[in-house]
Amino acid sequence: MKMNTKTILVVDDEPRTRQGIKQMLELWAAGRYTVETADNGVEAGRRLGQERVHLLITDVRMPEVSGLDLIRSLKGDTRRPVVIVISGYAEFHYVQEALQLGAVNYLLKPLDKQELLRVVEDALRREEEEQRREKLEKLVDPKLLEIDPEQAGMGEPVKEALAYVEQHLQESFSMAEIAGRIHLNASYFSVLFKEQTGVSFSEYVSRLRIQRAKEMLLHTRLSIAEIGERVGYRTDKYFIKVFKSLEAVSPSRYRQQYTKGPDEIQ
Known part of the structure; x- marks a missing residue:
């Protein structure tokens, strides 16, 4: 992970979706953010436990460990990232559950580039506001x-x-x-x-x-x-x-x- 940049982790078991999001975000970020990927929930969970991730973008349905499982695993984590979930139209009930678990937004496949960037920018603003709020709470007696x-x-x-x-x-x-x-x-x-x-x-x-x-x-x-x-x-x-x-x-x-x-x- 690069120093002094925030990290976005993209988790999807479909290579085209995963790499497509990574390429779009890296072009948009222009070095402001580090964009990493994981092709399954197990690997994503390991990374979330070992390094600081500021924004998690995850498919809701994956083998072994789903996006919903990942979100549940973050409960109570003081370094919890903001979460965006990805799903198909037929899986929208998973999106609803993800939102109840704390995801801040969702994207439906096939992904639209402008919608992706809009949702990501909004999520990162929320993450910054949350970090600032937490720091102020720790500052004030x-x-x-x-x-x-x-x-x-x-x-x-x-x-x-x-x-x-x-x-x-x-x-x-x-x-x-x-x-x-x-x-x-x-x-x-x-x-x-x-x-x-x-x-x-x-x-x-x-x-x-x-x-x-x-x-x-x-x-x-x-x-x-x-x-x-x-x-x-x-x-x-x-x-x-x-x-x-x-x-x-x-x-x-x-x-x-x-x-x-x-x-x-x-």
């Missing part, structure tokens, strides 16, 4: 999403604290200092903050700092130490420790996982 300053029941002192932390995240501050700024006793502020946000003040600050760090890891080329400093950590050692406690991986590993070639969030 769900606990932070639950904290809304506009929600009913959140008082002005906690809102002021949230705003201050947001604006001074790079600085060093303590809960007692924040409580003093909003004229509250530190112990009372601690209880109030957790009651209205669902997390302790220290956990909120850590999560927000790591959230900002994740954004910088994906969108900048700053070093780990520079990012740690920009989100309020005085040593990269402590920054890495907090990051790993919340994300289960180091900052450098996180950056490697989520910034790979064409899948990088822009």
